[in-house]
Amino acid sequence: MPKNTLNRRLSRPLEKFSALNKQHKIAIAGVSTLGAAAIALSAIPGGATTVAGGTPAAKPVVAEQSQSRDLHATLSSPLTSEKAKLDAIAAKQKAEKQKAADAAKKAAAERKAAEKAADRSAKRPQMETVAAKTYKNNLDGWIRESLDIMHAKGIPGSYHGLHKNIMRESSGNPRAINGWDINAINGVPSKGLLQVIPPTFATYHVKGTSNDIYDPVANITAAANYAAHRYGSIDNVNSAY
Numbered sequence: 001m002p003k004n005t006l007n008r009r010l011s012r013p014l015e016k017f018s019a020l021n022k023q024h025k026i027a028i029a030g031v032s033t034l035g036a037a038a039i040a041l042s043a044i045p046g047g048a049t050t051v052a053g054g055t056p057a058a059k060p061v062v063a064e065q066s067q068s069r070d071l072h073a074t075l076s077s078p079l080t081s082e083k084a085k086l087d088a089i090a091a092k093q094k095a096e097k098q099k100a101a102d103a104a105k106k107a108a109a110e111r112k113a114a115e116k117a118a119d120r121s122a123k124r125p126q127m128e129t130v131a132a133k134t135y136k137n138n139l140d141g142w143i144r145e146s147l148d149i150m151h152a153k154g155i156p157g158s159y160h161g162l163h164k165n166i167m168r169e170s171s172g173n174p175r176a177i178n179g180w181d182i183n184a185i186n187g188v189p190s191k192g193l194l195q196v197i198p199p200t201f202a203t204y205h206v207k208g209t210s211n212d213i214y215d216p217v218a219n220i221t222a223a224a225n226y227a228a229h230r231y232g233s234i235d236n237v238n239s240a241y
Contacts, residue, residue, distance in 0.1 A: 139163075139172045142193070142216035149221050153206060157224045161235030166220070168239075169195040174216045181240075192216070194223035204229070 133148070135141035143162050150157050170176035170193050178190040188197045191213050201213045204225040209218040227234040227241060 139166070139216075142174075142220060146217050146220040146224070149206060149209065149217065150224055153221075153225075155206070155221070155225050155228050156233040156235070157228070158235050161233065161237070162220060162224065165223075165234060165237055166193045169193065174214055174219065192219035192223075194219055196223045196226070200226055 135145040143159055143166070146162065147157065147159060149155075166172055169190075172193065174193050176192065176195065178184055178195055181190065183190050183197050188199065190197050191201075193216055196213065196219055198213060201219070201222045204222045205211065205218070206221040206225055209215065209221055211218070213219060213222075224234045227237050231237055231241065
């Protein structure tokens with residue numbers, strides 16, 4: 001066998017051995033590295049993680065915080081909803097109580113006002129005296145008072161109709177007496193402001209007035225009542241009647 005060939009055959013196992021030794025070294029180095037990593041991991045508290053370069057990983061912590069927040073939200077959401085319901089019920093009850101208190105207060109105020117009004121009414125006279133209308137004691141006052149009575153009794157007549165006939169018959173003298181006409185000749189002279197004879201005065205006397213034929217108001221109202229029955233109104237009389 002040639003020498004070169006023999007050398008080649010002898011060198012191949014050595015190359016293989018050399019290559020094998022190299023691989024073994026790499027494997028051993030790898031095993032050493034893994035062992036160191038295992039020791040380092042065993043020294044880290046449970047749940048902690050490391051990354052290359054010795055800096056703690058942030059992502060697992062963030063994940064745990066996120067999970068904690070989600071759990072808190074999950075637990076607190078029903079509690080918050082229930083609390084809101086209870087608060088709404090409490091607010092409604094408070095509003096109803098306040099409404100009832102306001103209604104009671106208003107009713108008490110109204111009752112108090114009614115009691116005060118009743119008390120004032122009890123102290124006030126049942127019938128207040130209405131001031132009586134006054135008239136002057138002259139021809140104007142007599143005519144005005146007579147007109148009020150006439151209107152109350154439904155007897156027609158006006159201020160002008162009364163005044164013109166009074167001035168013609170007696171010139172405004174309530175004590176005037178006619179002593180010359182046919183009535184006087186027959187013994188029943190006409191008397192007063194509107195010269196009424198006693199029988200006519202008695203027949204047409206207005207209730208509520210004086211029975212004295214010389215009383216100005218009694219005389220005027222009786223004469224106006226007579227004229228209303230015979231002529232329709234004292235306003236229609238323009239001469240002796």
